[in-house]
Amino acid sequence: MFEDLHVEIRRPNQPSVYGQIVRDLRGGGHIAGEDFEVRIGGTDSLVRVSLGHLHAHPSLRYISGAHVEVQNDGGTWYGQIVHYESGFYDIRLGGGGEDDIIRVRASDVRLSPTVLAMPQSRLLAAWTPNIAKAATGSEHTFLARLRRGFEEHIPGFGRLPQDVVNQVLPDLVRRWFYDVGFGINSSDWWPVLDGFPPQMQGQVSAFAKALADCFIAQMKQSRASLAGILKRYTHLLLVVEEVRKRFDDAAYGLFVQQLSDRIVVDLPLMGILGGEMSGDMFGIGATLIAKPNSLLMVTQKDDPLDHSDSLVAFTSACVNGGGRVRKVVLPKGKSVSETIRKEAFAWMQQANCICWLKGYELGTRFLNRRELWSGSDLRNRIRNTWGVSDVGGFPSKQGALAAWLEKRHQVPVRKLDRSKVLVIWSRFTGKKGEIHLEHDTSFEGTRQLIDRAFRAWNFDFVFIAGDKPIVHRGVDSPEKRIHKFDQMCEDLGKGRAFNLTCFWEDETSRTWCGNRMDQFKLYEYLHRVADTRHLGMRSGNLEAMALMGYWVRYMEEVGSWGASRMTHWHAIGLGYERIVISQPPTRSGKHFVHVHREVPEKPSASAPKMMNYLTFRNHGFPGTVQVAKPKAEPKPPDISKYAKGFDPKDLVEIGVHLTSVNWSRR
Numbered sequence: 001m002f003e004d005l006h007v008e009i010r011r012p013n014q015p016s017v018y019g020q021i022v023r024d025l026r027g028g029g030h031i032a033g034e035d036f037e038v039r040i041g042g043t044d045s046l047v048r049v050s051l052g053h054l055h056a057h058p059s060l061r062y063i064s065g066a067h068v069e070v071q072n073d074g075g076t077w078y079g080q081i082v083h084y085e086s087g088f089y090d091i092r093l094g095g096g097g098e099d100d101i102i103r104v105r106a107s108d109v110r111l112s113p114t115v116l117a118m119p120q121s122r123l124l125a126a127w128t129p130n131i132a133k134a135a136t137g138s139e140h141t142f143l144a145r146l147r148r149g150f151e152e153h154i155p156g157f158g159r160l161p162q163d164v165v166n167q168v169l170p171d172l173v174r175r176w177f178y179d180v181g182f183g184i185n186s187s188d189w190w191p192v193l194d195g196f197p198p199q200m201q202g203q204v205s206a207f208a209k210a211l212a213d214c215f216i217a218q219m220k221q222s223r224a225s226l227a228g229i230l231k232r233y234t235h236l237l238l239v240v241e242e243v244r245k246r247f248d249d250a251a252y253g254l255f256v257q258q259l260s261d262r263i264v265v266d267l268p269l270m271g272i273l274g275g276e277m278s279g280d281m282f283g284i285g286a287t288l289i290a291k292p293n294s295l296l297m298v299t300q301k302d303d304p305l306d307h308s309d310s311l312v313a314f315t316s317a318c319v320n321g322g323g324r325v326r327k328v329v330l331p332k333g334k335s336v337s338e339t340i341r342k343e344a345f346a347w348m349q350q351a352n353c354i355c356w357l358k359g360y361e362l363g364t365r366f367l368n369r370r371e372l373w374s375g376s377d378l379r380n381r382i383r384n385t386w387g388v389s390d391v392g393g394f395p396s397k398q399g400a401l402a403a404w405l406e407k408r409h410q411v412p413v414r415k416l417d418r419s420k421v422l423v424i425w426s427r428f429t430g431k432k433g434e435i436h437l438e439h440d441t442s443f444e445g446t447r448q449l450i451d452r453a454f455r456a457w458n459f460d461f462v463f464i465a466g467d468k469p470i471v472h473r474g475v476d477s478p479e480k481r482i483h484k485f486d487q488m489c490e491d492l493g494k495g496r497a498f499n500l501t502c503f504w505e506d507e508t509s510r511t512w513c514g515n516r517m518d519q520f521k522l523y524e525y526l527h528r529v530a531d532t533r534h535l536g537m538r539s540g541n542l543e544a545m546a547l548m549g550y551w552v553r554y555m556e557e558v559g560s561w562g563a564s565r566m567t568h569w570h571a572i573g574l575g576y577e578r579i580v581i582s583q584p585p586t587r588s589g590k591h592f593v594h595v596h597r598e599v600p601e602k603p604s605a606s607a608p609k610m611m612n613y614l615t616f617r618n619h620g621f622p623g624t625v626q627v628a629k630p631k632a633e634p635k636p637p638d639i640s641k642y643a644k645g646f647d648p649k650d651l652v653e654i655g656v657h658l659t660s661v662n663w664s665r666r
Contacts, residue, residue, distance in 0.1 A: 006018070006019075006020050007019060007020070007021060007038060007054045008054070009038065009047070009049055009053055009054060010053055011049075011053050017040055017041070018040075018041045019038040019039050019040045019041050019047075020038065020039050020041065021036050021037070021038055021054075022036075022037045022038060022039050022046065022162075023036070023037040024036060025037060025048065034048035034049070034050065035048075035049070035050050035051045036048070036049055036050075036051065036054060038054075041084070044166070068080070068081055068089075068091060068109050069109070070091060070104055070108055070109055071108055072104055072105070072108040077093065079091040079092050079093045079102070080092045081109075082101060082144070082147060084106070087105065087106050087107075088103050088104065088105060088106060089103070089104055089105075089106055089109055090102070090103050090144060091103075091104060091109070092148075101144035101145065101147070103140070136194070137190060137191075137193075137194040137204075138190050138193050138194050138204045138205060138207070138208040139186060139190035139194075139208070141205055141208040141209060141212075142186075142190070142208040142209075142211060142212045143173070143212075145208070145209055145212035145213070145216070146173065146212050146215055146216065148216065149212075149215060149216030149219045149220070150169070150219070152220075153216065153219040153220045153223045153226070154219065154223065154226045154227055154230070155223055155224070155226065155227045156227050157227075160227070160230060160231075161231075164230050164231065164233075168230055168233050169230065172229075172230065172233060173215075174186060175246060176215065176256060176259065177189075178243075179243055179246065179256045179260075180256055180259050180260045180263055181356070181357065182272065182357040182358060182359050183243075183337065184341065184357065188341065190208075192341075192345050193207070193208075193345075193354065196348075196349060196354075197349065200349070200352065200354070203352075203353075203354050204354060207267070207354040210266060210267055211263070211267065211356070213266075214259065214262045214263045214266050214267070215259065217262060218255065218258055218259040218262050221258065222254075222255050222258065225251045225254075225255065226255070228251060229249065229251050229252050229255065232249055232251075232252075233246075233249070233252070260358075260365055261365050261368060261568075263356055264356070264358055264362065264365045264366045265366065265369070267355070267356040268293040268294065268295075268353055268354065268355045268356065269287075269291060269293070269294040269295070269355055269356055269357075269358055269362065269366075270294070270295040270296070270297060270344055270347070270348070270355035270356070270357050270358070271284050271287070271288075271294065271295070271296045271297065271358055271359070271360075271362040271363075272297050272299065272340055272344070272357060272358065272359050272360075273296060273297070273298050273299070273311060273315075273359075273360055273362075274298075274299050274301075274360065275298055275299055275300045275301065275303065275306040275307055275308030275311060275327075276303050276305045276306055276307065276434070277311075277360050278307040278310070278311060278540065279539060279540020279541065279543070280360045280361075280363060280540055281311050281314055281315055281540070282363070282540055282541075282543050282544035282547060283362070283363020283364055283367060283540075283543055283547070284296060284315060284360075284362050284363040285314060285315045285318040285363075286318070286363060286367060286378075286382050286547050287362055287363045287366045287367060288315060288318045288319050288324065288325075289318050289319065289378070289381055289382055289385055290366065290367070290372065290378050290381070291366060293353065293355075294324070294355075295324050295325070295326075295347065295351065295353070295355060296315050296324065296325045296326075297325075297326060297327075297328055297340070297343065297344060297347070298311045298312050298315070298325065298326070298327045298328070299327075299328050299329075299330050299336075299340065300327055300328070300329045300330065301329075301330040301336075302332065303625075304622075304623065304624060304625055304626065305432065305433075305434055305623070305624075305625055308327055309327070310516060312325055312326075312327050313515075313516065314516045314517070317385075317515075317516075317517060318385055318386075323351075326347065328340070328343045340357075341357075344357055361565055363543075364565055364566065364568055364569065365568070367547075367569070367574070368568035368569060368572060369572065370572040370573055372572075372574075373572055373573035373574050373575075374573050379547075379548075379549055382547055382548060383548055383549065386517050386520050386548060387517045387518065387520060387521060388520050388521060388523075388524035388548055394521055394524055397512040397518065397521050398521075398525060400511045400512040401512040401513075401521055401522060401525050402525065403511075404508060404509060404511055404512060405525075407508075408506070408508050408509075409498050409499075409500065410495070410498075411461075411498055412495065415460075415461075416461065416526070416529045416530050417529050417530070418529075418530065418531075419460035419461055419529075419530045419531070420458060420459045420460045420461075420530065420531050420533075421459065421460065421461045421462070421463065421526055421530040421531065421532040421533070422449075422453045422457070422459045422461070422462045422463070422532075422533055422535060422658070423462075423463045423464075423465050423523070423526065423532060423533070423534045423535070424446060424449050424450070424462060424463070424464050424465070424535055424536065425441075425465055425466040425534065425535065425536025425537070425539060425541060425542060426441045426446070426464055426465065426466040426467045426468070426469075426485070426501050426536070427439060427440050427441050427466055427467055427536065427537055427539050427541075428440055428441060428467045428468075428469060428470045429467070429539075430588075430589075430614075431470055431472070431588075431614065432470055432614075432618065432623065432624045432625055433611070433614045433615045433618050433624055433625025433626065434625055436538070436561075436562075437586075437588055437589060437592045437611065437614070438557065438560070438584040438586075438589035438590075438592045438593055439537040439538050439539065439556065439560075439584070439589070440537070440584075440586055440588070440589060441466075441467070441536075441537065441585075441586070442584075442585035442586040442589075442644065442645055442646070443469075443484055443488070443644075444585070444644035444645035445585030445586070445644075445645045445646050446464065446485070446488065447488055447492065447645070448585075448645050448646055448651060449462075449535070449646075449651075449654070450462050450488065450489070450492045450493060450497055451492055452651060452654075452655060453658075454492070454493055454496065454497075456655060457655050457658055457659050458659065460496065460530075461496050461497070461498070461530070462489075462493060462496065462497040462498070463497075463498050463500050463526070464485050464488075464489070464497075464498070464499045464500060464501055465500050465501060465503075465523075465541075466501055466536065466539070466541055467501060467502065468482070468485070468501040468502040469481050469482060469484055469485065469501075470621070470623070470624065471621060472614075472617045472618050472621055472624065473617045473618075473619065473620070473621075474617045474636070485499040485501060486499050500522070503519075503522070504519050520544070520548065523545060523548070523550060524548070527548075527549075527550050531551075532550065532551065533551045533552075533553070533658060534550055534551060534552045534553070535552075535553050535554075535555070535654070535658065536554060536555065537554065537555050537556065537584075537585075538554045538555065538556045538560070538563075538566065538578075539554065542554045542576070543566075543569075543576060546569070546574055546575045546576035547574070549575060550575065551575065551661075552575055552576055552577070553577055553578070553579050553654075553657050553658070554566075554576070554577075554578055554579070555578070555579045555580075555581050555654070556578065556580065556581070557580070557581055557582065557583050557584050557589075557593060558580055558581070558582060558583075559593075561596075566578070577657075579653060579654055579657050580653075581646065581647070581650040581653065581654070582647050582649065582650055583647055583650070585644075585645055585646045585650075586644075587639040587640075587642040587643070587644055588637075588639055590639070590642040590643075591637050591639045591642060592611075595637075612627075612634040613633075613634045613635065613636040613637070615627045616633055616634050617636075
């Protein structure tokens, strides 16, 4: 019954001090004379005192929660004390905005003549010094604004264990910042912002408040799970870099993902895109179109698969230049993260705009809202910008495109009208030595799809698009491999199946295809004249098709590494939906999944970017990831035990997805 009571401690031969009862120890087996645990006002210090040394507090003037009057250069105003430190009070402004917390000199503070009810948790007062002790400037603004959020939106905040409040709560805020902040610690972030020119300090303060508001809004939305996260978090590793360990807590992972989504919507953004991540440029390009206050930094490094120049060209075209996209060369021997941060902050000063940094998943996070795809003109703006609408200039190229299809590939253009078309997307990124070997194209799988398309799924025409087969030192007959898709089309559907992989490399396509965006016009043509459906393993190219409004289904195996990222685009009206298959269609993909996902000693999160035997056999072939010839050639895995192509039950599942929607003229 005495907990929370404000008291004065009077001990013999000692000056009086003030505090607040935290715990009644009587009857708890403690040493005689230690009846109560008291927190000294304005500090974290806890002392144990006897009942005889406690007296009713004569004034609430110096205790957190007191209502005060402030008289300083700004005139007279009223508020409530949140925290005291080194002769200064943090005071929540009364009547001028419930979020505003202002630091003032203690000499300017008087006991308020009003006692309006503004409840303050004793644990909030305990937590405040821990998280704000070293905070200054914009960090102080950010943290001070968060206090109200914890007080109002964490269920049972006043009943949380002391160790949770004193240790875990401030630690958790730092982890949230790191996990949504492109791996940047707050200690790296706030000092740089506070060093910006004086004329930008108003923006710095506004940014800190807006970021805190994102945290508070997400706490409000997630309040049902926050108390549980705090309790479980004490069992998680509290090291900043151990992100995966923290995300083992599903509720924590969901909270951070939702917080990230909120931040990318509410704050100005600067995307960071690696030059080898060409598949992510479409979602990011669409985000640049949708969010005018967004910038993009494309990084270039010494990598055989670097596409930074083409990424810059494409994304710059999305925003008609205007200086919103720039390339940064990453020097050898220097920290990549430090280089990126330095360049990012320098650009913010030049652009006079403070941005939140976000990595390659920027497009995924920003475009995952249903309202963007229903009742919005975003789709039309993307189509206009990417040149596939009448406004974008599609009609001017339609005639040349149709003539090229007929002359160069013998496509019966007139028969395409109102026909049923399947576009099968080819991918060889993994075999080039890059990431996701398990999502590469299978020759046998492609043959199965073409065969089923004609014999079972009622398609009139099939086109193979995307990557052409690659050649490496493990290929017995390079010429035969290069033309494998051509032969497949000839054998399975002469006059009905066509190989258009890497068509943009064909000089004859220059009559209608002059740049990266012009390539989209081919798929727009098929979209307009036929009922066209796109199918392939998970790939950025398919994301582009969905963004333009085409019918898209992508495939990935059960438990696919990184699968959760793209589920944000499911069922929101964007048109990017998934077919879950039991296993990859390639033998190498099946082996990869077995070794890196099914064998117990290999963690499921393990997804090596390169595999030694691939980078060895790619040696000497342009456009592949390769290493200098090692002394001993790595032994390639024995994949002969795996079957080529799709599992029969997966083909049934694919067929259901491709044919379950009624055929209609698009």
